[in-house]
Amino acid sequence: MATKKTEKKDPIAHLSELIHGIKVAMMTTVEEDGTLRSRPMWTHDRDFDGELWFFTREHSPKVDEVERDHHVNLSYSEPGKDRYVSVSGMARLVLDKEKARELWNPTLKAWFPLGVDDPELALLCVTVNKAEYWDTPNKRMVQLVGF
Amino acid sequence: MATKKTEKKDPIAHLSELIHGIKVAMMTTVEEDGTLRSRPMWTHDRDFDGELWFFTREHSPKVDEVERDHHVNLSYSEPGKDRYVSVSGMARLVLDKEKARELWNPTLKAWFPLGVDDPELALLCVTVNKAEYWDTPNKRMVQLVGF
Ligand SMILES: Cc1cc2nc3c(=O)[nH]c(=O)nc-3n(C[C@H](O)[C@H](O)[C@H](O)COP(=O)(O)O)c2cc1C
Numbered sequence: 457m458a459t460k461k462t463e464k465k466d467p468i469a470h471l472s473e474l475i476h477g478i479k480v481a482m483m484t485t486v487e488e489d490g491t492l493r494s495r496p497m498w499t500h501d502r503d504f505d506g507e508l509w510f511f512t513r514e515h516s517p518k519v520d521e522v523e524r525d526h527h528v529n530l531s532y533s534e535p536g537k538d539r540y541v542s543v544s545g546m547a548r549l550v551l552d553k554e555k556a557r558e559l560w561n562p563t564l565k566a567w568f569p570l571g572v573d574d575p576e577l578a579l580l581c582v583t584v585n586k587a588e589y590w591d592t593p594n595k596r597m598v599q600l601v602g603f
Numbered sequence: 604m605a606t607k608k609t610e611k612k613d614p615i616a617h618l619s620e621l622i623h624g625i626k627v628a629m630m631t632t633v634e635e636d637g638t639l640r641s642r643p644m645w646t647h648d649r650d651f652d653g654e655l656w657f658f659t660r661e662h663s664p665k666v667d668e669v670e671r672d673h674h675v676n677l678s679y680s681e682p683g684k685d686r687y688v689s690v691s692g693m694a695r696l697v698l699d700k701e702k703a704r705e706l707w708n709p710t711l712k713a714w715f716p717l718g719v720d721d722p723e724l725a726l727l728c729v730t731v732n733k734a735e736y737w738d739t740p741n742k743r744m745v746q747l748v749g750f
Binding site for chain 1: 625626627629631633637638639640641642643672674675676678680681682683687689691732733735737744
């Protein structure tokens, strides 16, 4: 069974390394009746400084959900590499076209065909409070502290 | 953006197909202060009939979490195949050595080295209430109904 261990190296740099290359996170939010829902969200593979940014439609169930209850979980899993990361944080809606332009990536056209000028395009900013990951060789869970 | 679509074929058989071959789910639970945590959990790839079974230690944070708030989310993601599934359900702790013996699989020795007779070995049974998945070609979200 997993022994819990706490990591002392810079947690922000370390989390950045852990999720590097995992393009899609499953974001779990809480519905009004307590139901937990998750959906795949495209993650930006750069500039992680304690916050994670996601694109969303401004009017969408997940935005309603995080506006009522800010808690979210982001799970990054890559079974092929046996890499699993859980990130707990608080999400808020950000309407900022400048920031959207800075983060925009053509891959996002699949969900936002109108591009960065889509009037529905908005951002979710997740402030990370806690992160845990599992390293394969001994299947231990490691807690990153210090966010 | 995803257009919501509702699937009419047998949802139980369909969910079973969708998660087939994805061995590890990320299970999200709610902590006392509302924090959402997730962790990888080994899934049984058979006999899905509306309930999903997992092995756990009887005394562990996730068991405390689901005993206080039964809601869980299971996310199955396989980035290689662009397959993402969200399952919302209610979890309960089950102490039943007979059932454990029936579901036991040697892979579980990694977390339960004492095997099925480990006195800490217990089961979590998740009753599925809702499932959603994303199919690649058009990135639509599909809701499975009828659980
Ligand atoms: C690939 C993988 C599969 C796992 N499967 C299980 C499992 O089936 N049951 C289990 O209790 N823990 C499993 N673990 C360990 C859990 O992820 C977790 O660390 C442990 O159950 C403690 O969780 P908790 O502190 O939230 O209770 C697995 C870990 C990995 C990396």
